Amino acid sequence: MIPLAGWLLAGGSLASDPAPTQSDFGGAGLWQTPTARMAEEGELSFTANRTRPYSRYNVTMQPLPWLEGSFRYIAVTNRPYGQPSLSGDQSYKDKSIDLKLRLREESRYLPEIAVGGRDLGGTGHFGSEYFVASKRFGPVDASLGLAWGYMGNRGDISNPFSIFGSRFDRRPGRDELPDTGGEFNSATYFRGAPAFFGGISYRLPSRPLVFKLEYEGNDYRSEPHDNDQAQRFPVNLGVVYRIRPHLDLSVALERGNTAMFGLTLHTNVARRSEPAKVLDPPPAVRESAAGRGADTAQVDWEAVSRALEDNAGIRVSRISRRDAELFVTGEQTRYFYPAKGVGRAARIVGNEVGGDIDWFTWVSTREALPVAETSVELSRFDALLAHDIDLDEFRRGVERNPPLPRREHVLYRADPPRFSGGWSLGYSQNIGGPDAFILYQVSAGYQAEYRFRPDLWWSGALNANLLNNYDKFRYTAPSRLPRVRTLVREYLTDSRITMPQFQLTASRRLGTDWYGLAYAGMLESMYGGVGAEVLYRPFGERWAVGADLNWVRQRGFGQDFSFRDYEVATGxxxxxxxxxxxxxxxxxxxxxxxxGDWGATFDVSRVFANGARMGAYATFTNVSSRDFGEGSFDKGIYLSIPFDLLQPRSTVNRARFVWAPLIRDGGARLSKRYTLYTLTEDRDGDLFHDNLDRIAD
Structure with missing residues (x-):
């Protein structure tokens, strides 16, 4: 969460309309209750607030216009986490996931309507389901809803769902539910007597202030852990001050006797553009036809290859020609948006060739795997740079095709460097455990690679622990399964110098649409072994199928060349x-x-035009909830952001943030460095076509 909060501070939302304010529990809402409002798709918010005895930390994502999801930690500060010998004076932490769905948009006469649930897959301590409607009247936005569970503990009316059976009359208590946590406790949904909630918000037209008044349906007489709170009256009121477009401060009086202070950071990852690339080299100046060469045989192609890597980010392996088409085969190492690299390469190549070359084609490769061909008609590219044609007209002079065998005249073949390496800083954290709320580690790492051939290479890494508080990490989670992941404490604390990877990898294109990988060594921090992967990904299609098979053995805690006794075949x-x-x-x-458990993992994600991704996953196996333990099944949400959106220098790398409630042994997968679907992502032309305007950058 710390790196994410820092990134949110670094840049603001680009929304023309102000983003909805967040509730105490995260998500668009008033104070304790939600509204039917949705933020713009791509909105990301981080909220921290304090209402005694609760401190809440929420991450909310809006992957679709009609879908809002939140992940939350709640610190119950007047209840201990567990035994003082383990947790010291740390307070109890509760984790939960929320969802809200919009059922209809607001019209001139009818309100916006949404349905949602809190704590759907957590302990259920704060579980609640609701329907809510919202309607605007000028600067006033009014909401009215009906809630079951935590938000409706007052129980104002009989349950309207009782017409479907008496099972809806009563909501089961926590002591009547499985004690594993993390299950979707559908036996409680919309059960028991609900309560009304609602309120209004008023946004000052000329100042960044939003006043909110709320009536809530919770009477605080059924709080988790027998932690009932006094409530003077069920009305909460306060103000949100939008200091900057991406930063909100909130102050409120809740329960008629308790102050609330909150902070919200938010941005829109879908419409966020990258900062000015002041550290990138300027693109080559496109020369006129009179100033260009005419004989490709006289061109210094080695110098062109260096210029393509330095300016266009393409590490060239081969330059060739067929009739009036020039081919550059190589891997993009700098520019996240392929069109940007193609445009810079077209300038460089176009300045060297004469009128006998009509087309420039970049053959994209990843780890020696030919992935896609992108062809640009040079005359149309010149017309685009001269503003003689628009982007739509230029598209007719752009083609993308699968790489195919062809007869060609090779003009230059590169001798790639054998060895490469570099230093980096790393940050990792574990949030919400019994030892401390945040366990963190800052490390320095050196990554190295040696190429025996373009398609056969060794890669390795060494990490040195610089700063951490894992001396507090004493918890070893209980498990009825082989300890394949829950020995994380031992792997993090056994040695200050570790070797997370030491791997030999071979890649091969097996056919027009077939790719293969084979690998052996220390594959990740906890496992070493051998494995192979194959992928069928037809060009131009929206689907692919892959398979991997691995035999691995658990590594020693020091992450050196030693092994433990446990081994398994997985794939x-x-x-x-x-x-x-x-x-x-x-x-x-x-x-x-x-x-050794068998099952399936489901992953659903939203990919935006700029490459940002929001997603969620869940894994279900043949392990029972009892054997799996707390959490019941593996699940989480994640956010993947191109570093290109964060830095003044172009890069192909990404930042990935994952929020998983627990580390458990069930549903655990091998964490491989290379996957064929990622290596062949250029086969999906969406990133290229959605950002074609960058070809002129």
Whole structure:
């Protein structure tokens, strides 16, 4: 959460309309209750607030216009986490996931309506379900809803769902539910007597202030852990001050006797553009036809290759020609948006060739795997740079095709460097455990690579612990399964110098649409072994199928060359599908996991035009909830942001933030460095076409 908060501070929301203010529990709302409002798709918010005895930390994402999701930690500061010998004076922490769905948009006469649930997959201590409607009247936004569970503990009316059976008359208590936590306790949904809630917000037209008045349906007489609170009256009121477009401060009086202070950071990752790339080299100046060469045989192609890497980010392996088309084969190492690298390369190549070359084609490769061909008609590219044609007209002079064997005249073949390496800083954290709320580690790492051939290489890494508080990490989670992940404490604390990876990898294109990988060594921090992967990804299609098979053995805690006794065969068959609906991608993997359990992982994500991704996953295996332990099944939400949106220098790398309630042994997968679906992502042309305007940068 700390790196994410820092990134949110670094840049603001670009929304023309102010983003909705957040509730104490995260998500668009008043104070303790939600509204039917939705933020713009792509909105990301981090909220921290304090209302005695609760401190709440919420991350809210808006992947779709009609879907809002939140992940939350609540610190119950007047209740201990556990035994003082383990947790010291740390307070109890509760984790939960919320969802809200919009059922209809607001019209001139009818309100916006939404349905949602809190704490759907957590302990259920703050579980609640609700319907809510919102209607604007000028600067006033009014909401009215009906809630069950925590938000409706007052129980104003009989349950209207009782017409479907007496089972809706009563809501089961926590002591009547499984004690594993993390399950979707559908036996409680919309059960018991509900209560009304609602209120209004008033946004000052000329000042960044929003006043909010709320009536809530909770009477605080049924708080978790027998932690009932006094409530003077069920009305909460306060103000939100939007200091900057991406920073809100909130102050309120809740329960008629308790102060609330809150902070919200938010931005829109879908419409956020990258900062000025002041550290990038300027693009080459496109020369006129009179100043360009005419004979490709006389060109210094080695110098062109250096210019392509330095300016266009393409590490060239081969330059060739067929008739009036020039081919540059190589891997993009700098520019996240492929069109940007293609445009810079077209300038460089176009300045060297004469009128006998009409087309420039970049053959994209990743780890020696040919992935896609992108062809640009040079005359149309010149017309675009001269503003003689618009982008839509230029598109007719751009083609993308699968790389195919062809007869060609090779003009230059590069001798790639054998060895490469570099230093980096790393940060990792574990949030919400019994030892401390945040356990963190700052490390220095050196990554190295040696190429025996372009398609056969060794890669390795060394990490040195610089700063951490893992001396507090004494908890070893209980498990009825082989300890394939829950020995994380031992792996983090056994040695200050570790070797998380030491791996030999071979890549091969097996056919027009087939790719393969084979690998052996120390594959990740906890496992070493051998494995292979194959992927079928037809060019131009929205689906792919892959499979991997691995035999691995658990590594020693020092992450050196030693091993423990546990070994397992693990692998999965995975289907990938782009739904063509608002960038939603689905991946389903079925197979055997590290603990020997069998099952499937479902991953659904929203990919925005700029490459940012919001997603969620869940894994269900043949392990019972009792054997799995707390959490019941593996699940989490994640955010993947191109570093290009954060830095003044272009880069192809990404930042990935994952919020998983617990580390458990069930549903655990091998964490491989290379996956074929990622290596062949250039086969998906959306990132190229959605950002074609960058070809002129």
């Amino acid at each position: 999965h068959v995975t289907g990938y599908f782009d739904t063509r609906y608002r960038g939603i991608n689905v991946a389903v993997s079925a197979g055997r996991y590290l603990a």
